[in-house]
């Protein structure tokens with residue numbers, strides 16, 4: 179395990195206030211840096227059993243170093259599971275830049291970040307996350323090949339919301355098959371929270387499949403656009419105000435906005451039979467998966483449902499090819515079905531079943547790697 183701390187962090191009070199090495203013991207590598215550009219970044223590499231770590235880089239004005247480290251450790255572990263579930267030959271990692279995305283961004287900062295990534299010699303690949311945009315990584319890409327999810331004009335796969343939305347639809351079909359024995363969504367009622375890049379496309383797919391929608395978003399404009407679209411398609415869309423979406427009398431709740439929305443306050447309001455959406459970290463705590471199971475609500479684990487985006491990003495390794503990405507995204511249907519069956523069969527929550535599926539893949543690879551040389555590592559040199 180390698181750990182590099184800036185001088186400021188070495189002498190800072192914060193680092194002495196908790197046992198740092200206990201905190202990072204599950205991780206292979208955690209780096210910090212503090213060069214002349216003002217860059218303060220942490221790259222957490224959780225597990226590289228399946229291949230180099232792949233995960234986005236988040237930029238936030240964290241209040242403390244501990245908070246930033248906590249985020250990097252938690253999110254990088256999540257990426258190990260997400261990549262494993264997606265069938266990607268990548269491990270889990272996450273980058274965190276401590277700074278205000280509205281004030282602290284400069285091309286030099288992202289070039290320095292690119293050099294920092296390059297110093298890891300292919301152990302970590304990254305792209306956008308909260309607080310970062312594609313253009314930031316165009317700067318970083320000048321210093322390293324280890325950038326994923328670039329715009330199409332730079333050889334990347336472009337907008338990830340297209341495969342992500344399709345993955346949500348396939349997951350909904352898998353949940354429908356489990357609940358009702360068929361995938362026909364005609365006349366079924368869906369409550370969608372968030373009509374952004376992913377949610378709007380999910381709404382379009384559902385309307386094409388004959389479903390009735392209840393929707394909410396902060397933006398009235400996007401709701402009105404969808405209502406107009408539905409009129410042209412002969413579909414039904416009803417607008418719902420804010421948190422009323424939780425209590426809608428629908429068949430499936432589709433969270434596509436923010437995390438933590440399945441919690442003690444909202445669970446009691448839910449009338450749906452299933453929850454399937456794109457939003458990351460939908461459960462406020464993992465224990466809420468148990469509460470949903472007890473209430474008989476089928477929860478499709480978010481990190482599998484929304485893995486279409488990471489499938490596309492990992493696929494860039496082979497050069498952009500939309501058809502190949504869409505064909506890989508179809509596997510999400512099978513993964514969700516497998517997880518739902520395992521959860522029923524073993525009487526465990528769907529989150530436990532999903533984690534087990536991922537750990538099985540990791541263990542199989544670990545055993546294989548102990549006999550043979552590790553899986554051929556992805557190389558993106560072609561893009562230099």
Ligand SMILES: NC(=O)c1ccc[n+]([C@@H]2O[C@H](COP(=O)([O-])OP(=O)(O)OC[C@H]3O[C@@H](n4cnc5c(N)ncnc54)[C@H](O)[C@@H]3O)[C@@H](O)[C@H]2O)c1
Pocket residue numbers: 338339340342371372373374375376377394395396397400420434435436437456457458484485487488
């Ligand atoms: N874009 C992807 O490929 C991708 C991949 C994996 C996961 N996700 C996750 O899916 C979710 C949606 O992603 P996106 O790319 O569509 O984001 P987005 O920013 O384009 O859309 C989010 C939408 O939610 C709305 N919204 C925000 N807070 C809301 C609230 N409290 N109630 C109702 N609406 C609210 C916003 O107005 C916006 O229209 C996020 O949680 C994201 O992390 C996205």
